[in-house]
Amino acid sequence: MWMALSYACWGISIVLALWMLYDWFKVDTTFSEEVLTSSREGELEAVSEKHRI
C-alpha cells in the first residue's frame, strides 16, 4: 500500500506541475506584460473588487 501511495505521489506531482506550466504559458501568451505586472504597493482596491460574494 505504501509503495502504491509513493507512486501516486509521483503521479500527482507530475500532473500538477504540468498543469501549472500549461497555465503559466496560457496566461503569459494571453495577457500583456504591462497588465500582468501592473500591481502597485499600497493600493486599496477593496471597494472596486469585481468578484461576487
Place this chain on the structure above:
Amino acid sequence: MTITLEPVIHGDRVSLLRVLGPAHVWALGVGIVLVGEFTGWNFAADKGGALAALIVCWLVGLLYTSVAMIDSEVTSTVAAAGGQYAQAKHIVGPLMAFNVALFLVFAYTMLEVSDAILLGDTIVAKAGVEGLTHNSFIAATIVVLAWLNYRGVLMTLNVNFVITAIAYISIVILFFSVSPWTQGAVLKLNELVTPDNALPYGWIGVIAAFQFGIWYYLGIEGTTQAAEEVRSPARSLPYGTMAGMITLLIAAAMTWYVCASMMPWEYLGITYYPLWDAGKLTGSPLLENLLFIATLLAALASANGCINDAARAWFSLGRDRYLPTWFSAVHPKYRTPYRSILFLLPIALAFAFIADLNQAITFSILSGVLQYTFMSINIVMFRKKWPLGSIRRGYTHPFHPLPAIVLFCLCVVTFFAIFLGFGSQLIAMVAFYFLISLWFHFYRYKFVRRGDQFTMPWPKPQGY
C-alpha cells in the same frame, strides 16, 4: 458563501485579492509555527536538559511576544505584501529592505524544505517498508501546496485554518488524555526531571538551548505577508498575530509538560517525533494515530504558509525593481504572485532532495534571527521618525522601548547559541548577505525607480 472568480482586469491594474480576515491571519501564523511543537523544540533538551527546554520556552516566548507586538504596530501602518521588507524600505532604507526580503525568502523556503523532509521521513518511519524513500512524499508536498497557492490565497488559507486547528486540537486532546492534574499515573515529571539531571550542562546548556528553542515559535511574524490581502489590515493583522502568539504559548507549555513528563531528556533531545512518541507511550492506538496524522498536518500547514510568504516577499522585490519586474506578475484569474510561486518551487525541491534536515533548519533559524534583530532596531527608528500621534496606527505596543531592548538582547544570546552549534554556517551566511549587499548596492540599485518605491502617505519624518 461562494466566491466566483473571473479573469477580470480592475481598471488598468491586476492586484492581489483582498479577501482574508483575522482567522486567516491566525491560520497563516500558527500554521507556519505549529510544526515546531511536533519536532524541533525538543533538540533544546539535548543541548541543556529538560529544564533548559522549559526555560527557553519562556525566554524565547518573550522574544517572540516582543516580535509580535512590534510587528503588529508597524505592519498595521505599513500594510503591504512583503511584510518586514516593506517596513524596512520605508523606515530604514533600500539596502536594509533588500536584505530583509532575502532573510524572509531564505527563512521560509528553508522552513518549507524542512517541513517537506519531516513529512516524508514521518511517513517512511510509519510505513517501515524496505525500499520506500521519502522523495515521492517530499515532491508531492511541495508541488501540491505550490499548486494550492497558485490557485488562490483564500482556499490556501482556508485549508491552513482547518489542518492547523486539527493539529492544535490533537495536542489539547493528548494533554487532557494523560491526566495532567495527576502525577504518577501516566506522567512522571518528578521522576524524570530531578535536581540532579534538570540542567546537566549547567547554565551554558540553557544558552545553547536557545538555538532550538526558536522552534517553539519560528515563523509567527509571517502573518504580515498577508497585509495586502486582508480586508482590514489595521484590525486583522494585530488581532490575528497576537491571538496566534497566545495560542502558541499555550501549545508550547502543554507540549513541554507532556513530553518532559513521559520521556527522559536523553531520549527527548534526539527523537524527531516528540509528540508522536508521547502518543505511543500512552499505549492508546487512537492517540498514536492521531498524533501521527497531526504531525503530518502540522508539517503541511507550515510548508503551505511558507510558500505563501516566500512568494510574496519575492514578488515584492520584483515590484520595486530590486529584482527583475518579471517576478511581480499577478495571475489575472487567481490573483496570486504566480511567477514567484513557480520560480521558488524548483529551488525548494532541489534543497529538499540534497540538503539534510539539520542544515535546512539551521539556515531557516539563522535568517529568522537576523530578521528579528532588524526588527528591534526598526521599531526604535519608526517611533523616532514618526512619533505617536504623527501617523495613524492600528495598534500601539506598550512599554516601548522595553520590548525592543528585550528582543535585541535575546537575539544576541541566540546568535551566540547558534555560533556554539553551527559556527561555520553562521559565518558563511553572514558572508553571503554581505556579498549580495555589495551586488545590490553597486549593480542592482541603479535599476530601481527611487521615488516609486515609497508608497505610504506619511508626513515627512522628524528630523528630515
